[in-house]
Amino acid sequence: MHVPDGFLDAPTSLATGLIAAAGIAVALRGTRRELDDRTAPMAGLVATFVFAAQMINFPVGAGTSGHLMGGALAAVLVGPWSAVLCLSVVLLVQGLMMADGGITALGTNITLMGLVTVAVGWTTFVLMRRVLAARPTAVPIAAAVGAFLSVPAAALVFTLLFSVGGQAPVDLSRVVVAMLGWHTLIGLGEAAVTGLVVASVIATRPDLVYGARPLLAVPTLEIRTPAPDPETTR
Amino acid sequence: MTRRRFFAAAVLLTLLVAGVASYYASSHPDGLLYVAGQTGFEDAAEDSATADSPLAGYQTRGVGSERLSGALAGVAGVALVGLIGGGLFWMLRRRDERPDTSGSGD
Numbered sequence: 473m474h475v476p477d478g479f480l481d482a483p484t485s486l487a488t489g490l491i492a493a494a495g496i497a498v499a500l501r502g503t504r505r506e507l508d509d510r511t512a513p514m515a516g517l518v519a520t521f522v523f524a525a526q527m528i529n530f531p532v533g534a535g536t537s538g539h540l541m542g543g544a545l546a547a548v549l550v551g552p553w554s555a556v557l558c559l560s561v562v563l564l565v566q567g568l569m570m571a572d573g574g575i576t577a578l579g580t581n582i583t584l585m586g587l588v589t590v591a592v593g594w595t596t597f598v599l600m601r602r603v604l605a606a607r608p609t610a611v612p613i614a615a616a617v618g619a620f621l622s623v624p625a626a627a628l629v630f631t632l633l634f635s636v637g638g639q640a641p642v643d644l645s646r647v648v649v650a651m652l653g654w655h656t657l658i659g660l661g662e663a664a665v666t667g668l669v670v671a672s673v674i675a676t677r678p679d680l681v682y683g684a685r686p687l688l689a690v691p692t693l694e695i696r697t698p699a700p701d702p703e704t705t706r
Numbered sequence: 707m708t709r710r711r712f713f714a715a716a717v718l719l720t721l722l723v724a725g726v727a728s729y730y731a732s733s734h735p736d737g738l739l740y741v742a743g744q745t746g747f748e749d750a751a752e753d754s755a756t757a758d759s760p761l762a763g764y765q766t767r768g769v770g771s772e773r774l775s776g777a778l779a780g781v782a783g784v785a786l787v788g789l790i791g792g793g794l795f796w797m798l799r800r801r802d803e804r805p806d807t808s809g810s811g812d
Binding site for chain 2: 473474475476477478479500503504505507508509510511512513515516517519520521523524525527528529530531532535536537538539554557558561562564565566567568569570571572573574575627630634638639640642643646647650651654655658676677680
């Protein structure tokens, strides 16, 4: 989904740059509420994992591929505002160092993969968490549904941007059908990876999953009395 | 699992994904570039201004072996994201006023 330079014209790229900057500014404030001494290292870890996972393109159908975007995954693991910053750091390093995604397209890429996937992924996750049983085991399923929807949503927003500022005269109806079709398939991969990773963290350290926190039972002190007669407990 | 062990395992997994597994990734164009080719806006793409970066295209310039070149670029990228992201999040975190009573091993 990394948009190269040249696909969108300068005004559209400038507009998405402003949207991205505003999103990051709000996220810088929101992140303070999400992270503390225990979870700040987790956010750094999630950013590096998303970077690594984005290197793994998996084949989708004939001749094309997709990779994890990670917006929904990061939002569930460390919170939506921290997730926006995770993806922004990843996209910045990719654009500046790896030439993956254009420089004038950096705002577009942060908007699509940093803002749209996080917003759609997190909103869907919260709704699903409410619908499903309020147990930590529901968290990976809700995360997978959010991840699945986040990918075609980003594809749809790209097509919208292209309809405004696309730099080539092409049939937009063909673009929207192809973008949604392929990215629905890629969304299945996004859902699988997201569900698997969230399930693994839930299984080992559920307290480190931001999206699971409302569901974790508050540990209550329990008074255990010694069994009066060992014979009866055997 | 202690927190320390969890983080060690996660960092190791991340490095293995970026440094080893990435070699086996599909080299087909991603969904967007494939659609661009299909519908005819592929040629609008321009080379990035950073196309001459020593790590451009997830390959390390000057390293002959494609496997090693990709592994080094992947690990370097992970390190950069870890430094920038880690520093940013550590700076932004909410300082806990209460004394930590949970113990360091937790």
